[in-house]
Amino acid sequence: MYVSHLSLHDFRSYADVDVVLEPGATAFVGRNGQGKTNLVEAIDYLSRLSSHRVATDAPLVRADTDQAVVRAAVVKDGRTAVLEVEINPGRANRARVNKSPLPKTRDLVGLVRTVVFSPEDLALVKGDPAERRRFLDDLLVLRTPRLAGVRADYERVLRQRNSLLKTAGHARRGGGGQESALSTLEVWNSHLARVGAEILAERLALVEDLRPYLGNAYATVARGASQDDAAMDYKPSFEIGDERERAALTEGLLVALAERRQDELDRGISLVGPHRDDLVLSLGPGGEGARLPVRGYASHGESWSYALALRLAAYDLLRADGDDPILILDDVFAELDAERRGQLAELVAGAEQVLVTAAVDDDVPEKLAGVRFRVAGGEVTRVD
Numbered sequence: 001m002y003v004s005h006l007s008l009h010d011f012r013s014y015a016d017v018d019v020v021l022e023p024g025a026t027a028f029v030g031r032n033g034q035g036k037t038n039l040v041e042a043i044d045y046l047s048r049l050s051s052h053r054v055a056t057d058a059p060l061v062r063a064d065t066d067q068a069v070v071r072a073a074v075v076k077d078g079r080t081a082v083l084e085v086e087i088n089p090g091r092a093n094r095a096r097v098n099k100s101p102l103p104k105t106r107d108l109v110g111l112v113r114t115v116v117f118s119p120e121d122l123a124l125v126k127g128d129p130a131e132r133r134r135f136l137d138d139l140l141v142l143r144t145p146r147l148a149g150v151r152a153d154y155e156r157v158l159r160q161r162n163s164l165l166k167t168a169g170h171a172r173r174g175g176g177g178q179e180s181a182l183s184t185l186e187v188w189n190s191h192l193a194r195v196g197a198e199i200l201a202e203r204l205a206l207v208e209d210l211r212p213y214l215g216n217a218y219a220t221v222a223r224g225a226s227q228d229d230a231a232m233d234y235k236p237s238f239e240i241g242d243e244r245e246r247a248a249l250t251e252g253l254l255v256a257l258a259e260r261r262q263d264e265l266d267r268g269i270s271l272v273g274p275h276r277d278d279l280v281l282s283l284g285p286g287g288e289g290a291r292l293p294v295r296g297y298a299s300h301g302e303s304w305s306y307a308l309a310l311r312l313a314a315y316d317l318l319r320a321d322g323d324d325p326i327l328i329l330d331d332v333f334a335e336l337d338a339e340r341r342g343q344l345a346e347l348v349a350g351a352e353q354v355l356v357t358a359a360v361d362d363d364v365p366e367k368l369a370g371v372r373f374r375v376a377g378g379e380v381t382r383v384d
C-alpha cells in the first residue's frame with residue numbers, strides 16, 4: 001500500500017498543507033523544527049490513532065485551534081480509499097472512509113499500516129517494560145484491528161478494578177463496606193482474567209510469529225559488528241506453564257489474582273495481568289551459551305541495532321501477512337554510522353513506500369534517493 005495524497009488542516013505546525021506522494025522512496029529534507037516529522041507523524045496517526053511522539057492528542061492540534069484534520073488517499077491493490085480523522089482533544093474524535101462516517105473511530109485502525117523507525121526507538125530496548133508492551137500491542141492491533149477494542153476493554157477493566165482495590169483497602173482499614181467491595185472485586189477479577197487472557201494469548205502467539213524475523217533482522221543489521229544472536233522471551237506476571245490456550249490462561253490469572261489478593265489490597269493496584277508483563281530482549285552466542293539481557297548490558301551500538309531489528313521484524317511480519325506496510329524512517333540516518341546506514345537503506349529500499357525525514361541531503365542514503373521535498377517555513381515543496 002502507499003499514500004498518494006496527504007492533506008492536513010491545523011495539524012501540529014500546519015494550518016493547511018497538501019502533498020502529492022508516490023510509491024517508492026520519498027525524502028522530506030529541511031532544517032530542525034520545520035515540520036518534517038509532523039508530516040510523517042500524521043500518516044502514522046491515521047494508521048494507529050496514536051503518535052510515536054506523544055501520549056495524548058492535544059499537542060497534535062495546532063496551537064490556538066481546537067480541531068485537527070488528517071486526510072490521506074491510500075492506494076492498495078490498485079484501489080484508492082480516502083481516510084480521514086478529525087482530532088478533537090477532550091471530545092470524541094471522528095473518522096471517515098470515502099466521506100462516510102465510521103460508527104467507531106477506532107474502526108479506522110489498520111486500514112493504512114505503518115512501521116515507524118525513529119530515535120525514540122532506543123526506548124524499546126533501554127526503556128521500561130511499558131514501551132515493549134506498547135510495541136507488541138500496536139503490532140497486534142495492526143495485524144488484527146478487532147483487538148483495538150479488546151485493548152480498550154482491558155484498560156477500562158484495569159481502571160475500574162484499581163479504583164475498587166483502593167476503596168476495598170480503605171474499607172479494610174476501618175472505613176466500612178468491606179464485604180460489598182470484596183464481592184464486587186470478584187466480578188472485576190473475572191473481567192480482568194477473561195480480557196487479560198485474550199491479550200496474553202495474542203501476545204504469546206505474536207512473539208512466536210515474530211521470533212524468526214527478529215533473529216534474521218538482527219543478524220542483518222548488526223552484520224559483522226556482533227557475533228551474537230538476538231532472542232526474546234515473553235515474561236508474564238504469573239507462572240503460565242505450557243498451556244497457552246485462552247481458557248487455561250484465564251484460569252491461571254484467576255488463581256494468581258487469588259494468591260496476590262492481600263498484596264493488591266495493601267497496595268491498591270492490580271499486580272497481576274498483561275499490564276505487568278515484559279518482553280525480555282537478550283543477546284548471546286546461541287545454543288547453550290549464556291545470553292545477557294540487552295537492557296543494562298548491551299552497548300549503545302548493539303542497543304540501536306536491536307531496536308532497528310525489532311522494527312524490521314515487525315515490518316517483515318506485516319509484509320508476510322500479505323500487505324506491504326508504509327515504512328517511515330524519521331530522523332534515523334543521522335543516528336547511525338555509515339555501515340549501519342547503508343545496511344538499513346538496503347534492507348528497506350524494496351518497500352512499496354518509504355518516507356524518510358532528514359535535516360540535510362547527505363543524511364539520505366543513495367539507495368533511498370527517490371522523490372525529494374524541501375520543508376521550510378510551513379511549505380512543503382517538491383524539488384526534484
Ligand SMILES: Nc1ncnc2c1ncn2[C@@H]1O[C@H](COP(=O)(O)OP(=O)(O)OP(=O)(O)O)[C@@H](O)[C@H]1O
Binds near residue numbers: 012013030037039359
Ligand atoms: N500543536 C502545535 N502547534 C503549533 N506548532 C507546533 C505544534 N506542535 C509542534 N509544533 C511545531 O512544529 C515544529 C516541529 O516540527 P517537527 O517535529 O516536524 O520538526 P522537524 O522538521 O522534524 O525537526 P527535527 O529535524 O528537529 O526533528 C516545532 O517548531 C514546533 O514548535
